[in-house]
Amino acid sequence: MKSQYIPKATIQRLALYVQVLEEFKRDGVEIVSSERLANSCSVNPSQIRKDLAYFGEFGVRGVGYYVNDLIDSVKRSLGIDRVWKAVLVGVGNLGRALLNHNEFKRRGFHIVAAFDCDPFKIGEEVSGLEVMCSKRLREFSQDIEIGIITTPPDRAQRAANHLIDAGIAGILNFAPTRITAPDNVFVEYVDFFHHIYSLAFNITLSQNKESGN
């Protein structure tokens, strides 16, 4: 890797590039021009070149990118060319949906245990995993790197604390609330409502424009 500091926006776009490239691969595309890749990602070609430049030299002038090679390089750059072990806390509707979501495993993220503090859920089997009491998280501390939180908002911090005690390196929080964690634990938020608010706002703006307000 050429540089240690990579902007967050670049990382998010790289994740998008991988996804779009994997669709090209699935469709049998072997070489893609930077214009076509850019178009499919809704960014401009110079942005793609700039983002990839953090990781090395890619693409052949006048030819484009070799799809397979670029997927491998970006995955290696992002650290997603290996298996990551994750646990999930909060076996409600969303938690169950994620446990059954086979894209996680397909993309190398294996959910190896599921936790909930509801005594009625403990012992239940969901997607091949036995739901365990959240207090048992520490038993998995040797094994896990990522914790997924799908509890209601008011239980998210407690779930985070259990994960932090177990020595987790990163948290993916689906609960619509902020959580606090020490500096050495990375937290990412998946918040549907940010996106639906953006939609509502853009629709409102365009309706105002149409009606001349």
Next chain:
Amino acid sequence: MKSQYIPKATIQRLALYVQVLEEFKRDGVEIVSSERLANSCSVNPSQIRKDLAYFGEFGVRGVGYYVNDLIDSVKRSLGIDRVWKAVLVGVGNLGRALLNHNEFKRRGFHIVAAFDCDPFKIGEEVSGLEVMCSKRLREFSQDIEIGIITTPPDRAQRAANHLIDAGIAGILNFAPTRITAPDNVFVEYVDFFHHIYSLAFNITLSQNKESGN
């Protein structure tokens, strides 16, 4: 509203401010300093002031923001001070979880119909809604503004086409794939994998730093 062009990042942060402000409200906080609000949102106070300035003048020097007033103003600015009618296409695990997710209704987004093309799902009742064939989407065209896609990736474009035919104004796409839509239809992507890739990448970087690579 003072200005028509609002950066996308500002809109996303406004959505975050609303969420954090609503937590303050729930905790009985009536006035919050810009420092405390900024801290809870992990941004700096000048960013908040700059973002809010697009919509008018808020806050009282030396006092801070009145929580209730600011929630109302930001919601009005974002167009989320009213009920939005939505439909969902794709009644799999994730679709079911979202249909049962009471935060949507609580925040003013009412899912009024659910669609799936699987004949075994059609007629089934999920969260009080009868699952209908996607072809029937047009019957709802007078009524709906937002379409939520929770199909597998290879069916997302078809779902989008049905929604676009029904005259939808915006699409919230949970399927991990890009979709194409005309310019007057807004599309937002909720992609867990962008976030989990970011986590993996940040963990990898910090592990490399620790081991001196």
